[in-house]
Amino acid sequence: MLTLYSYWRSSAAYRVRIALNLKGLAYQQVPVHLVKDGGQQHSADYLALNPQGLLPLLVDGKTKIAQSLAILEYLDETHPQPALLPSDPALRAQVRALALHIACDIHPLNNLRVLQYLSGTLGVESEAKDTWYRHWVDVGLAAVEQGLMRLPGRLSLGERPGYLEACLIPQVYNARRFNCDLNAYPRILDVVAHCESLDAFKNAAPEEQPDAQ
Amino acid sequence: MLTLYSYWRSSAAYRVRIALNLKGLAYQQVPVHLVKDGGQQHSADYLALNPQGLLPLLVDGKTKIAQSLAILEYLDETHPQPALLPSDPALRAQVRALALHIACDIHPLNNLRVLQYLSGTLGVESEAKDTWYRHWVDVGLAAVEQGLMRLPGRLSLGERPGYLEACLIPQVYNARRFNCDLNAYPRILDVVAHCESLDAFKNAAPEEQPDAQ
Numbered sequence: 001m002l003t004l005y006s007y008w009r010s011s012a013a014y015r016v017r018i019a020l021n022l023k024g025l026a027y028q029q030v031p032v033h034l035v036k037d038g039g040q041q042h043s044a045d046y047l048a049l050n051p052q053g054l055l056p057l058l059v060d061g062k063t064k065i066a067q068s069l070a071i072l073e074y075l076d077e078t079h080p081q082p083a084l085l086p087s088d089p090a091l092r093a094q095v096r097a098l099a100l101h102i103a104c105d106i107h108p109l110n111n112l113r114v115l116q117y118l119s120g121t122l123g124v125e126s127e128a129k130d131t132w133y134r135h136w137v138d139v140g141l142a143a144v145e146q147g148l149m150r151l152p153g154r155l156s157l158g159e160r161p162g163y164l165e166a167c168l169i170p171q172v173y174n175a176r177r178f179n180c181d182l183n184a185y186p187r188i189l190d191v192v193a194h195c196e197s198l199d200a201f202k203n204a205a206p207e208e209q210p211d212a213q
Numbered sequence: 214m215l216t217l218y219s220y221w222r223s224s225a226a227y228r229v230r231i232a233l234n235l236k237g238l239a240y241q242q243v244p245v246h247l248v249k250d251g252g253q254q255h256s257a258d259y260l261a262l263n264p265q266g267l268l269p270l271l272v273d274g275k276t277k278i279a280q281s282l283a284i285l286e287y288l289d290e291t292h293p294q295p296a297l298l299p300s301d302p303a304l305r306a307q308v309r310a311l312a313l314h315i316a317c318d319i320h321p322l323n324n325l326r327v328l329q330y331l332s333g334t335l336g337v338e339s340e341a342k343d344t345w346y347r348h349w350v351d352v353g354l355a356a357v358e359q360g361l362m363r364l365p366g367r368l369s370l371g372e373r374p375g376y377l378e379a380c381l382i383p384q385v386y387n388a389r390r391f392n393c394d395l396n397a398y399p400r401i402l403d404v405v406a407h408c409e410s411l412d413a414f415k416n417a418a419p420e421e422q423p424d425a426q
Contacts (some may be wrong), residue, residue: 051359052314063303067317070309077302089290090276096283100316101265104280108321117345124335132330146264 002027005057007034008209011170012068013056017204018166019072023079031211084162095156098147099167106140137175145185161195169195215240218270220247221422224383225281226269230417231379232285244424297375308369311360312380319353350388358398374408382408
């Protein structure tokens with residue numbers, strides 16, 4: 001049985017839940033509360049498992065894997081069907097480049113520890129912090145919108161979602177939480193609407209998790 | 214012939230130069246100046262090639278690939294020998310998780326556009342900006358130091374560098390530019406010293422590039 005250290009609102013953990021569901025893999029969740037007790041990801045017990053001190057962490061027997069995209073690659077290598085990535089190297093690269101744009105150039109700028117640093121250490125006001133948040137979402141999603149239009153199909157695997165959608169849907173979930181205007185991204189909204197109708201995505205949604213508040 | 218859109222000091226482009234050299238692949242560079250003309254990565258010509266507006270971009274015939282880690286994966290898939298990643302899925306995952314920690318959780322917080330936003334839009338003073346920079350380097354490299362100690366060999370491919378070192382050495386180059394104290398990371402410094410003695414890394418160094426200033 002796979003074990004996922006997760007938090008309902010962690011969008012990196014949400015990516016992995018989607019991927020596990022798309023592959024039909026059973027897993028148990030261990031909740032790690034990112035706010036309570038000053039952030040349980042900083043506890044000695046958790047750091048012994050994952051020195052990066054971030055979520056998610058997947059445990060598969062003796063193997064412990066940090067970083068959501070490393071987990072997605074591992075799942076695709078160890079449980080190849082159904083695939084999360086296309087088989088053609090050039091297309092795999094397009095899909096990874098879009099997923100990495102979300103995972104490197106949107107999400108890390110807006111995650112909890114960075115927002116805490118902005119307000120706590122730098123004294124950035126709430127409104128300026130929200131503008132920061134929406135700025136990186138806007139710059140990033142505009143590029144993702146362009147990238148989606150260059151893919152040969154509606155979804156990253158033609159008619160099927162995978163690696164890219166596992167990153168995109170959590171990012172859009174976050175953007176909506178912060179009231180970002182997404183009307184400039186019709187292609188993204190079409191992909192999100194389709195994915196949100198699928199059980200793999202529905203069951204991975206934050207509000208459906210055992211630790212949801 | 215492969216073409217790399219690059220800037221001498223872009224550490225994401227530096228990663229790809231290392232990977233190309235490790236594989237012994239010939240390539241030509243097209244310089245994109247990240248500061249001149251308000252940043253040439255924002256020009257219409259470059260955005261037509263790469264809507265993400267970031268470096269690097271690899272062009273292989275009709276295939277255009279953004280995002281350094283997507284390029285590394287593509288190179289490993291299309292030119293498998295010498296490999297950048299170990300063959301065992303669990304070990305591949307460890308290596309990717311460390312590389313992604315650098316690529317997602319250190320570098321994007323400290324790259325040019327973010328530092329420009331901090332000083333330009335948020336009015337963060339120079340000293341506080343440097344503290345921000347060093348904070349994310351410290352938090353990130355401390356985790357990478359722990360992760361390196363869990364690898365079975367001295368380097369990510371035993372006695373040979375690859376994917377991980379292609380990310381680590383540029384990150385350390387950046388950290389030194391900003392006078393980060395790296396003495397707490399002896400394992401990282403050992404890896405860096407070894408890699409810096411190899412031609413693949415020497416020839417990829419920023420100061421060796423045709424557009425170096």
